[in-house]
Amino acid sequence: MKSFANLAAIAGGLALFAAFPPLGIWPLAIVGVALLVGALEGRSWFGSFWIGTLFGFAFFFPLFDWARIASGVVIAQIGLSVAEALYIGAMAIVWQGLMRGRLGSFVTLRALTLPLVWIAFEQLRGTWPFGGMPWGTLGFSQVDSPLVRLAPWGSVMLVGFFVVAIAVLLEWCVKTAIERRLGNAIIAVACGGALLYAPMFLPLGARADSYITAGFVQGIVPDEATLGPDESRALTVTENLVKSTDNLPGDPDVVFWPESASDRDPRTSDDARDLIDQASQSLGVPLVLGTQSYPGENRYNEYVVWMPDGTIAGSYSKQHPIPFGEYMPYKDFFRNFTDAVDLVTIDMLAGTEPAVLDVELADQTLTIASPICFEVAETQIVAEAVRGGAELIIVPTNNASFGESAESAQQFDMTRFRAIEHGRTAVQVSTVGVSGVVEPNGVTREVTEPWTEDARTVRVGLRSELTFAARFSQFLLIGTYIAGGALSVLGLINIVRHRLPRK
Incomplete structure (x- = not known):
C-alpha cells in the first residue's frame, strides 16, 4: 500500500x-x-x-x-x-x-x-x-x-x-x-x-462601452553571441522594436511595447531616447513601453507612457519583483550553496502604487491595468487596478530568458483567465512571444508565434462594469x-x- x-x-x-x-x-x-x-x-x-x-x-x-x-x-x-x-x-x-x-x-x-x-x-x-x-x-x-x-x-x-x-x-x-x-x-x-x-x-463578457484601435509590437531579442563588439543588446532590442513598429498596419490610437523594451533608461540615455522618439514621433500617438530606472545601486521595473513630444505622461513601477530572479534576498547565505546568486547584479525595488496608467488619446483618456510580467498571476494586483478604473488590461512581459519553455504559454493562460475574471479585453505583449489579445469571453485573437518579429493592430473594446470578483477580491x-x-x-x-x- x-x-x-x-x-x-x-x-x-x-x-x-x-x-x-x-x-x-x-x-x-x-x-x-x-x-x-x-x-x-x-x-x-x-x-x-x-x-x-x-x-x-x-x-x-x-x-x-x-x-x-x-x-x-x-x-x-x-x-x-x-x-x-x-x-x-x-x-x-x-x-x-x-x-x-x-x-x-x-x-x-x-x-x-x-x-x-x-x-x-x-x-x-x-x-x-x-x-x-x-x-x-x-x-x-x-x-x-x-x-x-x-x-x-x-x-x-x-x-x-x-x-x-x-x-x-x-x-x-x-x-x-x-x-x-x-x-x-x-x-x-x-x-x-x-x-x-x-x-x-x-x-x-459585458457589452463594450466604446472601442479604440491599439497596436502591439513583438520586436524579438537578439542572441548575444551574434552581436558585434560595439553593439549593445539593450539598444538592439529597442532598435528591433522601432523597425517592427514601422510595419504596424493601420492607424492605431495607442501602441504598446513589451516589458524591457528599453533596459537603458531613456531619461538618462540619449541613444535610447533617440530611438523611442523616432518611433513615437512617427506614430504620432502615445507609446507605452517597459523600461528601467536606476536610483542609486538598485533599479525599478517600469511601464511608462511616452508621448509624441518626448515627455513621459505616466509611469508604473512593478510592485512584486521576483525573489531570486529580479532581486536576491539573503545573498551571502545562499552563496554558500551556489554562486548563481551573483547572476542578479542589481536588485530590483518594489513599487508602491497600483498598476494603473492613464493614457491621453486624441479624443479621450484611456485607463489601463498594467501588471508587469509575473504580476498577472497576482489576483489582488490585477483586481486593484480594475477597481481603480482600468478599462483594458495590458500585460507587458519579457520572456527572452526562458528559451523554448512553456513559461510564456503558461503566462498567456493567466492573461486569458484575467480577461474572463474581470470582463476586460486583455493584451499580452511580449519581447519574444507569446503575444495576443483575449476577449472577456475567453476568445483569443491576433496570437503571435514565439521568437518571431511581429506587429499587429486590433480593435479592442473598453469596459467599466465591475465583476463580483473584482469588486470583492x-x-x-x-x-x-x-x-x-x-x-x-x-x-x-x-x-x-x-x-x-x-x-
Missing part, C-alpha cells in the same frame, strides 16, 4: 502538470487531485506530509523547467520546486485530519472542506514569503474548462474550489465502485458532472484564509485525536 500511495502521488502530480501548458489537458487537474486524495487514505501525519510533498514536487519540478533555463543551474528549479511542494505537504497533513473520524466519512463534507483548505494554502504560497509564488495556481489550468465561467464570481479561488470538490467526488466514485457500492458511485458521478457543467449557463481572500485557517485547526485536532500507525 505504501508503494502504491507513492506511485499515486507521483502520477497525480504529473497529471496536474499536464493540465497546464505545454500540454494543457484541463481534465487532468481533476484526475491529479483525485489521485492525491486517494493516496492519503489511511496515512499517518508524517506519511501525509511525505505524500503531499512528493505530489507537489512531481507537479512543480516539470512546471518550473523555465527556472533552470533562466538561471542556467538545475538547483534553481529544484529549490523552487521543493519550496512550493512543502506547502502541499503541510496541506496534506490538514487533509488527513479532516478525512479522519465522522467528518471524513461523509463525502459531502469532504467535498466542502478539502477544497477550502486547498485554496487557503494556495493563496498562502502565493503571498508568503517574499511576496509568494502563485505560479501553478489550480484555477489557471481551467481556461478551456466550463469552470472558468466561475472566475467573474470568485477568481482563482472559486474555480480551484470546484476543481478540488469534483476531484473528491471522483475519488469517492472510484473507491465506492471498487467496493461494489454502485449506487454511491453513480451519485458521486452525477454530482461531479453537475458541478463541472452547471457553470456553462453563466454568462461571460480582498473579501474573498480574507474569507478564504478564515475558512482555511479554521479547518486547518480542526484537521490538526483530529490528527491528535485519531492517531494512526506511522506509514
Whole structure:
C-alpha cells in the first residue's frame, strides 16, 4: 500500500502538470487531485506530509523547467520546486485530519472542506514569503474548462474550489465502485458532472462601452553571441522594436511595447531616447513601453507612457519583483550553496502604487491595468487596478530568458483567465512571444508565434462594469484564509485525536 500511495502521488502530480501548458489537458487537474486524495487514505501525519510533498514536487519540478533555463543551474528549479511542494505537504497533513473520524466519512463534507483548505494554502504560497509564488495556481489550468465561467464570481479561488470538490467526488466514485457500492458511485458521478457543467449557463463578457484601435509590437531579442563588439543588446532590442513598429498596419490610437523594451533608461540615455522618439514621433500617438530606472545601486521595473513630444505622461513601477530572479534576498547565505546568486547584479525595488496608467488619446483618456510580467498571476494586483478604473488590461512581459519553455504559454493562460475574471479585453505583449489579445469571453485573437518579429493592430473594446470578483477580491481572500485557517485547526485536532500507525 505504501508503494502504491507513492506511485499515486507521483502520477497525480504529473497529471496536474499536464493540465497546464505545454500540454494543457484541463481534465487532468481533476484526475491529479483525485489521485492525491486517494493516496492519503489511511496515512499517518508524517506519511501525509511525505505524500503531499512528493505530489507537489512531481507537479512543480516539470512546471518550473523555465527556472533552470533562466538561471542556467538545475538547483534553481529544484529549490523552487521543493519550496512550493512543502506547502502541499503541510496541506496534506490538514487533509488527513479532516478525512479522519465522522467528518471524513461523509463525502459531502469532504467535498466542502478539502477544497477550502486547498485554496487557503494556495493563496498562502502565493503571498508568503517574499511576496509568494502563485505560479501553478489550480484555477489557471481551467481556461478551456466550463469552470472558468466561475472566475467573474470568485477568481482563482472559486474555480480551484470546484476543481478540488469534483476531484473528491471522483475519488469517492472510484473507491465506492471498487467496493461494489454502485449506487454511491453513480451519485458521486452525477454530482461531479453537475458541478463541472452547471457553470456553462453563466454568462461571460459585458457589452463594450466604446472601442479604440491599439497596436502591439513583438520586436524579438537578439542572441548575444551574434552581436558585434560595439553593439549593445539593450539598444538592439529597442532598435528591433522601432523597425517592427514601422510595419504596424493601420492607424492605431495607442501602441504598446513589451516589458524591457528599453533596459537603458531613456531619461538618462540619449541613444535610447533617440530611438523611442523616432518611433513615437512617427506614430504620432502615445507609446507605452517597459523600461528601467536606476536610483542609486538598485533599479525599478517600469511601464511608462511616452508621448509624441518626448515627455513621459505616466509611469508604473512593478510592485512584486521576483525573489531570486529580479532581486536576491539573503545573498551571502545562499552563496554558500551556489554562486548563481551573483547572476542578479542589481536588485530590483518594489513599487508602491497600483498598476494603473492613464493614457491621453486624441479624443479621450484611456485607463489601463498594467501588471508587469509575473504580476498577472497576482489576483489582488490585477483586481486593484480594475477597481481603480482600468478599462483594458495590458500585460507587458519579457520572456527572452526562458528559451523554448512553456513559461510564456503558461503566462498567456493567466492573461486569458484575467480577461474572463474581470470582463476586460486583455493584451499580452511580449519581447519574444507569446503575444495576443483575449476577449472577456475567453476568445483569443491576433496570437503571435514565439521568437518571431511581429506587429499587429486590433480593435479592442473598453469596459467599466465591475465583476463580483473584482469588486470583492480582498473579501474573498480574507474569507478564504478564515475558512482555511479554521479547518486547518480542526484537521490538526483530529490528527491528535485519531492517531494512526506511522506509514
